Amino acid sequence: MEYIKNFNVRNNRNLTMLVDFYELTMANGYLKTDVKDKIAYFDMFFRRVPDGGGYCIMAGIQQLCEYLSSLTFTDYDIDYLREKNLFDDDFLTYLKNFKFECDVWAIPEGNPVFPSEPLVTVRGPIIQAQFVETMILLTVNHQTLIATKASRITRAAKNRPVMEFGSRRAQGYDGAIYGARAAFIGGCSSTACTIADQMFGIPAVGTMAHSWVQLFDSEYDAFKAWTESYPDNCTLLVDTYNTLKSGVPNAIKVFDEVLKPLGKRPSGVRIDSGDITYLSKAVRKMLDESGYSDVKIVASNSLDEYIIRSILDNGACLDVFGVGERLITAKSEPVFGGVYKLVAVEDPKTGEITPKIKISENPEKITNPAFKNIYRIFDKDSNKAIADLLTIRGEEIDFTKPLTLFNPVHTWKKKTLNNYYAKELMVKIFDKGELVYESPEVKDIKEFCKKELDNLWAEVKRFENPHPYYIDLSQNLWNLKQELLMKYSSEFNK
Amino acid sequence: MEYIKNFNVRNNRNLTMLVDFYELTMANGYLKTDVKDKIAYFDMFFRRVPDGGGYCIMAGIQQLCEYLSSLTFTDYDIDYLREKNLFDDDFLTYLKNFKFECDVWAIPEGNPVFPSEPLVTVRGPIIQAQFVETMILLTVNHQTLIATKASRITRAAKNRPVMEFGSRRAQGYDGAIYGARAAFIGGCSSTACTIADQMFGIPAVGTMAHSWVQLFDSEYDAFKAWTESYPDNCTLLVDTYNTLKSGVPNAIKVFDEVLKPLGKRPSGVRIDSGDITYLSKAVRKMLDESGYSDVKIVASNSLDEYIIRSILDNGACLDVFGVGERLITAKSEPVFGGVYKLVAVEDPKTGEITPKIKISENPEKITNPAFKNIYRIFDKDSNKAIADLLTIRGEEIDFTKPLTLFNPVHTWKKKTLNNYYAKELMVKIFDKGELVYESPEVKDIKEFCKKELDNLWAEVKRFENPHPYYIDLSQNLWNLKQELLMKYSSEFNK
Numbered sequence: 004m005e006y007i008k009n010f011n012v013r014n015n016r017n018l019t020m021l022v023d024f025y026e027l028t029m030a031n032g033y034l035k036t037d038v039k040d041k042i043a044y045f046d047m048f049f050r051r052v053p054d055g056g057g058y059c060i061m062a063g064i065q066q067l068c069e070y071l072s073s074l075t076f077t078d079y080d081i082d083y084l085r086e087k088n089l090f091d092d093d094f095l096t097y098l099k100n101f102k103f104e105c106d107v108w109a110i111p112e113g114n115p116v117f118p119s120e121p122l123v124t125v126r127g128p129i130i131q132a133q134f135v136e137t138m139i140l141l142t143v144n145h146q147t148l149i150a151t152k153a154s155r156i157t158r159a160a161k162n163r164p165v166m167e168f169g170s171r172r173a174q175g176y177d178g179a180i181y182g183a184r185a186a187f188i189g190g191c192s193s194t195a196c197t198i199a200d201q202m203f204g205i206p207a208v209g210t211m212a213h214s215w216v217q218l219f220d221s222e223y224d225a226f227k228a229w230t231e232s233y234p235d236n237c238t239l240l241v242d243t244y245n246t247l248k249s250g251v252p253n254a255i256k257v258f259d260e261v262l263k264p265l266g267k268r269p270s271g272v273r274i275d276s277g278d279i280t281y282l283s284k285a286v287r288k289m290l291d292e293s294g295y296s297d298v299k300i301v302a303s304n305s306l307d308e309y310i311i312r313s314i315l316d317n318g319a320c321l322d323v324f325g326v327g328e329r330l331i332t333a334k335s336e337p338v339f340g341g342v343y344k345l346v347a348v349e350d351p352k353t354g355e356i357t358p359k360i361k362i363s364e365n366p367e368k369i370t371n372p373a374f375k376n377i378y379r380i381f382d383k384d385s386n387k388a389i390a391d392l393l394t395i396r397g398e399e400i401d402f403t404k405p406l407t408l409f410n411p412v413h414t415w416k417k418k419t420l421n422n423y424y425a426k427e428l429m430v431k432i433f434d435k436g437e438l439v440y441e442s443p444e445v446k447d448i449k450e451f452c453k454k455e456l457d458n459l460w461a462e463v464k465r466f467e468n469p470h471p472y473y474i475d476l477s478q479n480l481w482n483l484k485q486e487l488l489m490k491y492s493s494e495f496n497k
Numbered sequence: 498m499e500y501i502k503n504f505n506v507r508n509n510r511n512l513t514m515l516v517d518f519y520e521l522t523m524a525n526g527y528l529k530t531d532v533k534d535k536i537a538y539f540d541m542f543f544r545r546v547p548d549g550g551g552y553c554i555m556a557g558i559q560q561l562c563e564y565l566s567s568l569t570f571t572d573y574d575i576d577y578l579r580e581k582n583l584f585d586d587d588f589l590t591y592l593k594n595f596k597f598e599c600d601v602w603a604i605p606e607g608n609p610v611f612p613s614e615p616l617v618t619v620r621g622p623i624i625q626a627q628f629v630e631t632m633i634l635l636t637v638n639h640q641t642l643i644a645t646k647a648s649r650i651t652r653a654a655k656n657r658p659v660m661e662f663g664s665r666r667a668q669g670y671d672g673a674i675y676g677a678r679a680a681f682i683g684g685c686s687s688t689a690c691t692i693a694d695q696m697f698g699i700p701a702v703g704t705m706a707h708s709w710v711q712l713f714d715s716e717y718d719a720f721k722a723w724t725e726s727y728p729d730n731c732t733l734l735v736d737t738y739n740t741l742k743s744g745v746p747n748a749i750k751v752f753d754e755v756l757k758p759l760g761k762r763p764s765g766v767r768i769d770s771g772d773i774t775y776l777s778k779a780v781r782k783m784l785d786e787s788g789y790s791d792v793k794i795v796a797s798n799s800l801d802e803y804i805i806r807s808i809l810d811n812g813a814c815l816d817v818f819g820v821g822e823r824l825i826t827a828k829s830e831p832v833f834g835g836v837y838k839l840v841a842v843e844d845p846k847t848g849e850i851t852p853k854i855k856i857s858e859n860p861e862k863i864t865n866p867a868f869k870n871i872y873r874i875f876d877k878d879s880n881k882a883i884a885d886l887l888t889i890r891g892e893e894i895d896f897t898k899p900l901t902l903f904n905p906v907h908t909w910k911k912k913t914l915n916n917y918y919a920k921e922l923m924v925k926i927f928d929k930g931e932l933v934y935e936s937p938e939v940k941d942i943k944e945f946c947k948k949e950l951d952n953l954w955a956e957v958k959r960f961e962n963p964h965p966y967y968i969d970l971s972q973n974l975w976n977l978k979q980e981l982l983m984k985y986s987s988e989f990n991k
Binding site: 018022028031045079083133141148175176182207231232236276328338339359364 | 514523529532574577627631634635639671691694703706707712722725726727739742771827833856857
């Protein structure tokens with residue numbers, strides 16, 4: 004896989020120590036108690052879709068695989084920890100000989116995902132399963148956030164290409180690089196971030212900045228020089244001085260003088276400031292009247308899904324969008340609140356699995372206990388996704404028979420499906436610490452995402468007040484959860 | 498410098514290709530024209546303080562130095578670009594032999610900085626000075642954003658320590674690592690991000706997660722095991738089941754049983770959910786009544802400057818804050834809008850410098866032209882900063898004489914200072930491509946920042962409606978700007 008080669012060339016980083024310090028103090032603590040022998044199950048999941056949306060787009064698994072494959076504590080790390088005078092020699096020896104041994108399941112990238120279902124499940128020795136918390140959350144939270152935002156923005160653009168332009172305003176280098184990757188998965192057509200093209204094959208695009216125009220004696224000279232350099236793919240930035248009085252007239256003049264004699268067509272003009280709706284209409288008219296009705300108008304000024312929708316509603320004549328800071332930081336809601344919670348503990352001797360629940364005053368924050376499986380249930384005729392069904396892993400559900408789903412809160416709301424099929428959502432990505440999953444190429448993830456989004460009902464994809472997608476529990480899982488809640492309740496409400 | 502060693506161990510990345518693609522298409526274009534010989538001056542500056550604040554905290558220069566010192570195009574980069582069929586062989590050869598030759602000035606990290614003044618100025622061959630735009634913006638925008646947010650949050654905490662806890666919700670790995678660095682500069686006392694301690698010496702802290710408590714047979718057993726492991730530095734997380742009915746009683750029991758016989762004092766208890774104000778008062782009372790009035794109460798649930806201020810106003814009994822997602826992403830305003838604009842062009846033969854201005858319909862977006870200097874003017878008695886004065890570099894201003902400052906918009910607003918001193922703000926960090934600046938250690942930057950903030954009037958530091966700090970132009974610079982504006986006006990309003 005070429006990207007792996009490039010990854011190593013470019014980003015040969017050991018991020019093992021990018022970990023919350025408490026993972027280390029806990030690990031050191033576990034090693035001194037019997038708890039160390041327990042096998043833990045953790046779920047990574049989120050509770051709410053950003054921006055009031057109806058779905059998220061899963062992303063970040065390739066990077067998670069790279070991280071988990073390369074967990075190693077160097078001598079430098081061990082020395083650093085020793086100097087803290089907090090950690091026991093046994094623990095430092097344990098780290099020195101560290102070998103990742105967990106099983107990991109994940110929902111593949113590009114899938115629409117929903118609140119309260121596990122995106123990643125880790126099973127392994129408690130010390131290890133706990134240790135990877137920080138990087139699992141960091142990796143999946145970041146890329147899922149940006150892929151989800153990109154899905155919203157590109158849907159607002161209604162099939163017009165959206166270029167990712169945000170590197171300069173990203174939150175750090177990885178914010179730019181992996182942000183561009185996630186934006187592409189979520190629907191962007193290309194990126195301005197060159198290294199993201201090298202690493203992931205996301206088409207890199209870009210023409211000129213205002214400084215190009217300023218550096219020549221006149222805007223006309225600047226456009227002429229550009230067009231002579233790039234006659235085959237010529238997009239001119241027309242707003243440096245005055246879009247309508249100077250930029251577009253100069254552009255048309257240069258198209259006529261330089262490209263026409265060569266028999267070539269210009270690609271576009273770009274507007275980066277001012278009243279985009281008004282300007283785009285005026286520019287469209289000027290271009291059309293000069294015989295350039297095929298020339299595209301590109302807009303790129305602090306755009307997001309709300310502004311794109313609004314300017315298109317107002318009849319803006321735009322063909323392509325460049326979206327920067329509001330996409331690369333998910334500005335309207337820049338935090339994806341994924342969490343990593345203990346859901347079960349296995350006795351290493353008996354193999355018995357004890358489900359765990361995390362209680363909260365806030366009912367939404369109560370976890371779904373147990374080592375689980377997720378099935379996405381589709382309508383056989385329309386291929387639309389109806390619900391995701393969480394089950395206890397190991398329980399038998401006969402999907403050849405009618406399936407009754409019920410609302411986990413309002414249990415009287417039931418629905419029996421006859422004409423459906425079920426698809427298991429999670430795949431195993433690590434088996435006893437060995438990577439067993441090959442990440443698809445990013446362009447294939449993008450295509451997959453597009454296809455899977457088509458399988459969601461329009462009601463779930465609405466910007467405002469989307470219909471909540473159903474996340475249902477199997478009867479067994481529901482019973483188990485109730486049982487644990489009752490146990491808790493009787494303990495603390497004496 | 499140890500951090501450099503660590504940096505190389507940890508992050509030996511070539512980020513040369515983390516560049517907006519248009520920098521490459523422009524560079525290739527310049528090389529074909531006479532413009533290539535010009536020497537360009539670019540300023541990086543911002544237009545508005547996030548969150549309606551009165552100042553920002555400069556950060557990111559160390560990383561900028563590392564990047565500019567390591568600009569190199571590998572064969573792999575050249576091959577990648579060749580395959581685009583957009584770039585000329587001359588240009589690819591130029592990149593192969595690329596050697597950074599620019600002069601760079603910057604305001605050192607930790608300084609309060611203000612809108613419209615240059616934070617970084619680059620002078621060099623146009624191709625090079627243009628090329629570094631993306632990474633200058635990305636680096637300084639990100640760290641300045643987080644340092645500024647940290648300054649707000651730590652000021653709201655009124656001398657109580659604030660721990661940076663956000664890695665898991667950061668926007669990418671660098672978002673976590675350099676975010677922790679910037680947060681420390683801006684005022685945080687420590688971080689949960691272990692690698693940030695290794696790289697920059699930011700104290701890493703952390704105790705236990707809820708999963709520690711869940712993994713033992715009871716909360717009591719969990720606390721006991723923890724306290725036995727860490728008797729010297731024991732902070733217990735008390736909200737896993739029920740803070741007042743279970744967590745704090747169990748904590749006190751374990752403090753009594755395990756620590757008291759050893760003659761040791763516990764450090765604290767941490768609350769991570771629920772009504773923090775109410776709980777903290779009740780917990781304080783319980784601790785005090787059990788003889789633990791010295792035990793600190795730590796809070797850590799979706800905090801930021803607004804919530805911290807509010808809960809302290811409401812009498813919460815809190816000693817330490819852990820702040821996560823809202824700091825590490827600057828959630829309330831996650832974009833720092835720094836821009837990079839051409840301000841002058843030098844004829845390489847004559848050395849003549851022609852100032853440039855970028856016009857905008859929006860007066861705030863009009864740039865300050867020319868190769869400039871910045872002086873911070875202090876009151877001699879109070880040492881408080883009065884204003885920053887932008888001058889044309891090279892003009893003589895006699896700071897031993899009374900200095901008249903005037904408002905650049907309302908020019909009739911004047912003030913003559915007699916009892917003042919002036920401090921040049923920018924330092925040269927690269928001379929003809931060579932690094933000539935040694936970054937201070939991060940803890941020294943942090944101390945410097947604290948001291949410089951003390952030199953700002955309280956009115957400038959207010960959360961709401963701060964008094965705008967004065968950014969004035971010298972008479973010469975003001976005249977020049979007016980002249981360029983008039984020239985523009987006469988050109989486009991014919």
